[in-house]
Amino acid sequence: MKTSDLRAPRIEGRARGAATPCRWTALAATTLRRRARALLATTAMATAFVAHAAEIVIGQVAPLTGVLSTTGQQMVLGGRVCFDWVNDHGGVNGARIVTVVADDGYDVARTEQATRALVARPEVVALFGLAGTANVARLLDDRVLADAGVALVAPYTGGEALRTPFNPWIFHVRASYAREAEHMVHQLDTLGIHRIALLYQDDGFGLSGKAGIEAALARRGQALAAAAPYQRNTGDVAQAVRTIIAAHAQAVIMVAVNKPAAAFVKAYREGGGGGQLFNVSVVDPAELVRLAGIDNARGLGISQVVPYPYGDALPVVREFQAALRRYAPGQAVNYTNFEEYLGAKVLVEALRRAGPNPTRGRVLAALESLRAFDLGGMTVSFGPRERVGSTFVEVTVIGGDGRLLK
Numbered sequence: 001m002k003t004s005d006l007r008a009p010r011i012e013g014r015a016r017g018a019a020t021p022c023r024w025t026a027l028a029a030t031t032l033r034r035r036a037r038a039l040l041a042t043t044a045m046a047t048a049f050v051a052h053a054a055e056i057v058i059g060q061v062a063p064l065t066g067v068l069s070t071t072g073q074q075m076v077l078g079g080r081v082c083f084d085w086v087n088d089h090g091g092v093n094g095a096r097i098v099t100v101v102a103d104d105g106y107d108v109a110r111t112e113q114a115t116r117a118l119v120a121r122p123e124v125v126a127l128f129g130l131a132g133t134a135n136v137a138r139l140l141d142d143r144v145l146a147d148a149g150v151a152l153v154a155p156y157t158g159g160e161a162l163r164t165p166f167n168p169w170i171f172h173v174r175a176s177y178a179r180e181a182e183h184m185v186h187q188l189d190t191l192g193i194h195r196i197a198l199l200y201q202d203d204g205f206g207l208s209g210k211a212g213i214e215a216a217l218a219r220r221g222q223a224l225a226a227a228a229p230y231q232r233n234t235g236d237v238a239q240a241v242r243t244i245i246a247a248h249a250q251a252v253i254m255v256a257v258n259k260p261a262a263a264f265v266k267a268y269r270e271g272g273g274g275g276q277l278f279n280v281s282v283v284d285p286a287e288l289v290r291l292a293g294i295d296n297a298r299g300l301g302i303s304q305v306v307p308y309p310y311g312d313a314l315p316v317v318r319e320f321q322a323a324l325r326r327y328a329p330g331q332a333v334n335y336t337n338f339e340e341y342l343g344a345k346v347l348v349e350a351l352r353r354a355g356p357n358p359t360r361g362r363v364l365a366a367l368e369s370l371r372a373f374d375l376g377g378m379t380v381s382f383g384p385r386e387r388v389g390s391t392f393v394e395v396t397v398i399g400g401d402g403r404l405l406k
Helices: 021-053 069-088 108-119 133-141 144-148 177-190 204-218 238-246 258-270 285-292 315-327 335-354 360-368
Strands: 055-062 096-103 124-128 196-201 226-230 251-255 276-279 301-304 394-398
Touching: 055 069, 055 108, 069 096, 069 315, 069 335, 096 108, 108 124, 108 133, 108 144, 124 335, 124 360, 133 144, 133 204, 177 204, 177 251, 177 301, 177 394, 196 204, 196 238, 196 258, 204 251, 226 238, 238 258, 251 258, 258 276, 258 285, 285 394, 315 335, 335 360
Parallel strands: 055 096, 055 124, 196 226, 196 251, 251 276, 276 301
Antiparallel strands: 301 394
């Protein structure tokens, strides 16, 4: 605005009704005030826009309380240290990543409620790291993701129902439970162990794992010696322990989360069960050892869907360890926080490719463009019809001192 624009109008004469010089002065002052207010309002709007544009908002729902609370806390931690590192190094295209986290207690209804609240906020451009097959499946069944047009990156689940049939919204950084089941059954088969029992959570998570194990056995002309369920969100496994001990299984595969898995291990071993124990990747071995005791947990095999995070062979492992020391001193490395760190790296690259002021649609398209993307020793690959970024699986064992061994 030029100074000349604010000068009082020129007085040509004093016709009837014409303004006096004093009235022109008052009019000029009023004009100045109105234009100043308009300028201030415009400046405020611009400042608000710049502040908004300088942030990229991500939504996360995690089980911070309940039977999966230790896992949920580590999920959030793994993503946070990645985002903190990125923000301290200039952000993404000059914008800081802000994560809004909600607790669902591993409850399906709360997951849907919290996710709906997040995607109702237009500034949330992506979702990150939810947990639970049944929880995430509800978001698909009720079209929460589809109606919002929002991508979910790195959910902490290998459920087949989230992968087949194809849906465009979920980008998996981990292999499926079916892949984990095949790997464990193959390993047992090579050792000549064919009498296998199953402990499983009676929901979408457990049933997905059960289907994978049954299919892996069927390919070898075998069947389960026993299959014992337990109820979701409980640690009541007493009947399952009795069923599996009675089956005299050579091995037991558990599709279970931390607390019920630990309860089973403790009761099974103390009840005389001698089969080789396995669990799918979603358990925290430190939690198993703490709750079941090292004498009971020793030798338990756990399938893993990301590389070993305790060594220093891979660049991304060294990077993660450094980030954890800096942004979460005193926190221990584990598979859960490392997995979500990898997922966060995937999301950060997609945000970068989406350009300044990313939208939900741009983020989704950018995720599809990640072909053979190297995270630093682990590669993920997506595409227009590909949402499973990795099929990596290996088995680790809880050693005599409680640490995981390859």
